[in-house]
Amino acid sequence: MEPDSAEMHTAETPGESLFQAPPLAEQERMVEALLFASAEPLSLAYMQERMPHGCDAAEALALLRKRYQGRGVQLMKLGDGWAFRTAPDLSFLMQKERVETRKLSRAAIETLAIIAYHQPVSRAEIEEIRGVSVSRGTVDLLMELDWIKLGRRRMTPGRPVTFIVTQNFLNHFGLESPRDLPGIRELRDAGLLDNRPPPVAMPGVSGTDEAGDDEDWDDPGAGQDEMF
Amino acid sequence: MEPDSAEMHTAETPGESLFQAPPLAEQERMVEALLFASAEPLSLAYMQERMPHGCDAAEALALLRKRYQGRGVQLMKLGDGWAFRTAPDLSFLMQKERVETRKLSRAAIETLAIIAYHQPVSRAEIEEIRGVSVSRGTVDLLMELDWIKLGRRRMTPGRPVTFIVTQNFLNHFGLESPRDLPGIRELRDAGLLDNRPPPVAMPGVSGTDEAGDDEDWDDPGAGQDEMF
Amino acid sequence: MDKTHPLDSDGFGASNEIEARLRAEALIVDVDGFEGPLDLLLTLSRTQKVDLRKISVLQLAEQYLAFITRAGMLRIELAADYLVMAAWMAFLKSRLLLPPDPEDAGPSGEELAAHLAFQLERLEAMRRAAARLMGRDRLGRDVFARGLPEDMRAVRRTEYRATVLDLMQAYARVRTRDDFEPLTLKRESIFTMEQALERMKSLLGEAVEWGDISRFLPEGWTEDPKKRRSATAATFAASLELAKLGQIELRQHETFAPIMLRRKEA
Numbered sequence: 001m002e003p004d005s006a007e008m009h010t011a012e013t014p015g016e017s018l019f020q021a022p023p024l025a026e027q028e029r030m031v032e033a034l035l036f037a038s039a040e041p042l043s044l045a046y047m048q049e050r051m052p053h054g055c056d057a058a059e060a061l062a063l064l065r066k067r068y069q070g071r072g073v074q075l076m077k078l079g080d081g082w083a084f085r086t087a088p089d090l091s092f093l094m095q096k097e098r099v100e101t102r103k104l105s106r107a108a109i110e111t112l113a114i115i116a117y118h119q120p121v122s123r124a125e126i127e128e129i130r131g132v133s134v135s136r137g138t139v140d141l142l143m144e145l146d147w148i149k150l151g152r153r154r155m156t157p158g159r160p161v162t163f164i165v166t167q168n169f170l171n172h173f174g175l176e177s178p179r180d181l182p183g184i185r186e187l188r189d190a191g192l193l194d195n196r197p198p199p200v201a202m203p204g205v206s207g208t209d210e211a212g213d214d215e216d217w218d219d220p221g222a223g224q225d226e227m228f
Numbered sequence: 229m230e231p232d233s234a235e236m237h238t239a240e241t242p243g244e245s246l247f248q249a250p251p252l253a254e255q256e257r258m259v260e261a262l263l264f265a266s267a268e269p270l271s272l273a274y275m276q277e278r279m280p281h282g283c284d285a286a287e288a289l290a291l292l293r294k295r296y297q298g299r300g301v302q303l304m305k306l307g308d309g310w311a312f313r314t315a316p317d318l319s320f321l322m323q324k325e326r327v328e329t330r331k332l333s334r335a336a337i338e339t340l341a342i343i344a345y346h347q348p349v350s351r352a353e354i355e356e357i358r359g360v361s362v363s364r365g366t367v368d369l370l371m372e373l374d375w376i377k378l379g380r381r382r383m384t385p386g387r388p389v390t391f392i393v394t395q396n397f398l399n400h401f402g403l404e405s406p407r408d409l410p411g412i413r414e415l416r417d418a419g420l421l422d423n424r425p426p427p428v429a430m431p432g433v434s435g436t437d438e439a440g441d442d443e444d445w446d447d448p449g450a451g452q453d454e455m456f
Numbered sequence: 457m458d459k460t461h462p463l464d465s466d467g468f469g470a471s472n473e474i475e476a477r478l479r480a481e482a483l484i485v486d487v488d489g490f491e492g493p494l495d496l497l498l499t500l501s502r503t504q505k506v507d508l509r510k511i512s513v514l515q516l517a518e519q520y521l522a523f524i525t526r527a528g529m530l531r532i533e534l535a536a537d538y539l540v541m542a543a544w545m546a547f548l549k550s551r552l553l554l555p556p557d558p559e560d561a562g563p564s565g566e567e568l569a570a571h572l573a574f575q576l577e578r579l580e581a582m583r584r585a586a587a588r589l590m591g592r593d594r595l596g597r598d599v600f601a602r603g604l605p606e607d608m609r610a611v612r613r614t615e616y617r618a619t620v621l622d623l624m625q626a627y628a629r630v631r632t633r634d635d636f637e638p639l640t641l642k643r644e645s646i647f648t649m650e651q652a653l654e655r656m657k658s659l660l661g662e663a664v665e666w667g668d669i670s671r672f673l674p675e676g677w678t679e680d681p682k683k684r685r686s687a688t689a690a691t692f693a694a695s696l697e698l699a700k701l702g703q704i705e706l707r708q709h710e711t712f713a714p715i716m717l718r719r720k721e722a
Contacts (some may be wrong), residue, residue, distance in 0.1 A: 032299060033314040033315060036301045037314050039603040041604075072259070073261055086261045090258055093261055093265075093278050101614075102616055109626040113626040141616075172618075175620065264602060291586075314599050315600040316598050331705075337586045341586030341589050359494020360491050360494065418578065421576045429564035
């Protein structure tokens with residue numbers, strides 16, 4: 001025992017038995033140390049068991065809890081146990097934010113583009129356009145970035161969900177509406193579309209198909225449902 | 229910020245800039261939270277850096293230290309850092325937290341003490357004091373425990389390496405600095421920490437051995453294998 | 457050092473007191489427990505029961521030499537360290553006993569003795585310091601750190617960079633991908649054998665009587681000659697496969713006659 005506490009002991013319980021429980025202030029110190037050092041929340045029963053005979057862990061805990069009210073750490077009940085935790089308003093001190101900028105994966109940007117151009121669009125439709133399946137992770141990421149969200153279900157068999165872009169998407173890309181996205185023809189005119197002529201002898205993938213597509217794509221806002 | 233602190237803020241610094249440092253009571257809470265959150269000692273500079281602009285970590289820490297006097301946990305200066313530790317008089321409660329440490333050999337304990345009290349000290353000097361050669365295992369073990377590390381080479385012929393104790397050593401033994409080692413002052417006053425060379429070639433491991441060893445130690449590129 | 461070597465008590469002078477003899481035996485039995493000659497000297501010096509500063513180095517030298525002699529008699533192999541120290545102690549003893557040689561410029565016997573006393577005192581001081589150090593309130597034994605540290609979370613926020621341009625280029629890439637894909641086959645008019653096999657298996661139940669294989673062609677594949685050709689080939693290949701599995705029988709009356717099939721009875 002350190003001198004202080006021994007003094008307190010004598011002062012508060014003069015002439016009493018050696019097996020007298022320590023004064024409450026001392027018990028409070030014990031609960032404090034126990035909770036501090038433990039790697040997991042402690043139940044009242046556990047603390048009671050650890051403490052010398054005659055202690056009242058609940059009372060000591062109540063005192064301690066009061067003492068830490070409004071402090072930088074707080075005594076919190078976690079499940080059956082008690083533990084010290086940083087005050088929630090100070091959690092910013094525990095965080096060191098590191099911002100990493102990363103380029104969206106090709107799958108993600110393509111999926112996003114398809115949703116933007118064709119919304120509302122179902123997953124099956126996205127897959128048909130991209131020619132590959134859309135991974136769950138890609139959709140999750142775009143959702144998490146708050147760039148896409150669920151639209152209305154399609155009134156077709158199976159009632160598939162559809163995706164649409166969000167307001168946040170428009171903010172991020174500086175668009176007022178998805179209709180502002182240029183169509184294929186405009187992209188081509190702007191030189192954004194690789195206009196290489198297809199290699200020789202490629203029957204089936206002729207210009208006529210493309211022309212047909214262009215008509216739809218010129219107005220991304222309108223009648224996209226009918227595109228599929 | 230929680231309501232309390234926001235109020236305090238307005239109360240204490242009326243009409244002042246938004247970038248005003250938080251009130252000292254708030255700063256004390258921050259230091260408290262930071263120190264509670266960490267098992268390792270934190271330097272003032274580290275805390276200062278974490279805290280909002282304009283804070284004075286040292287002042288806040290002084291307040292906090294006072295607050296925890298006589299509590300079940302205490303604020304201790306350990307080397308360059310500060311940390312909360314349970315009060316030593318309550319160690320009896322903490323049986324479960326006790327980590328079983330490997331029992332150190334007499335050679336290891338003595339070597340550690342010699343390094344602590346005589347640092348920086350070369351291997352030859354340790355051997356001169358103990359009158360026996362220092363085994364490589366002993367040095368390895370103390371290094372592994374992160375209690376000793378290499379200091380600067382001696383600027384004497386052969387440029388022997390020296391050993392010093394680490395921050396972790398101070399941390400483990402609850403020391404603020406090597407100057408606070410128990411009894412170091414009396415030892416120094418009694419001349420027992422002097423480096424008193426033997427009058428002539430005394431037997432044992434002193435003198436002659438050193439020259440031999442130093443040749444190995446002279447090569448900074450040589451692996452530690454050769455060093456011991 | 458050989459601990460198991462039987463101790464020959466006759467090796468000790470019979471005049472020795474029993475207590476001293478036991479002590480000496482303990483020293484020898486324990487000789488490999490010593491941390492070198494200095495440690496042994498320190499232990500021997502304690503038998504003088506005086507302050508180390510007032511120790512009689514001459515007496516100590518004699519004690520040490522006696523110890524080494526006894527160890528030799530017991531044929532205990534002493535490490536070279538101990539023997540070197542013995543030689544030196546003999547030298548020290550002679551220096552302390554003989555009057556100083558005026559020709560000799562080396563340190564006097566007193567100086568050597570003083571240094572030895574200093575070494576012993578220093579070693580003992582370091583032992584005491586080590587004990588005090590180890591007796592401090594130690595982390596993890598007497599004092600404890602926070603058991604549930606809240607780690608400084610390095611919150612890694614990933615910001616994804618994408619511009620409208622990226623978006624448009626991605627879209628353009630998707631929409632024009634087909635243009636440049638030379639090896640995609642148009643598969644609308646191809647009926648695969650797998651498809652035919654599946655279809656036939658589902659229809660086998662009805663093929664109890666012999667029937668023309670063309671009955672198994674899928675609907676909508678009989679008009680367009682291209683489609684019909686593919687469907688016929690696939691269906692034929694599939695029926696060969698089924699015949700091989702023993703599930704159907706095939707027959708053809710003559711070359712180019714219709715191929716008939718029926719389910720094989722189990």
